[in-house]
Amino acid sequence: MNLTLAFLLFTGSPPRSHNDPWLGRDKFVHFTASALIQGAAYSLFHRGARYTVAIQRASLVTVAAGVSKELYDWRHPARNQASWRDLAWDGLGGVTASVAAKQVDR
DSSP states (O other): OHHHHHHHHHSOOOOOOSSOOSSSHHHHHHHHHHHHHHHHHHHHHTTTSOHHHHHHHHHHHHHHHHHHHHHHHHHOTTTOOOOHHHHHHHHHHHHHHHHHHHHHHO
16 A cells, blocks of 8 residues: 555656756656565565575566666657666666665575
8 A cells, every 4th residue: 555655656757858867756766666676576585585596586577677667668758758867776776675685684
């Protein structure tokens, strides 16, 4: 329920201009969504698996989600524009969740 509410609150962003700033609401959404996906996937894969195996599998899920979103944006340019900067924020969110998971795993 809380995740659904968070997505509803933060995904209603205005259309992008031709410039793609490094900071902004859209980048926060990419960071947060990737961190949530990474954390959720890690917790699913961690049951009975070592940290390294679980985090690798979770990272694949997170990367697939981020790349899929950008491919969708690329194929539907009227809605959004594909962005390498969005992928960078996706990666940063995934890495942040991985570091947090490692700290908890100790």
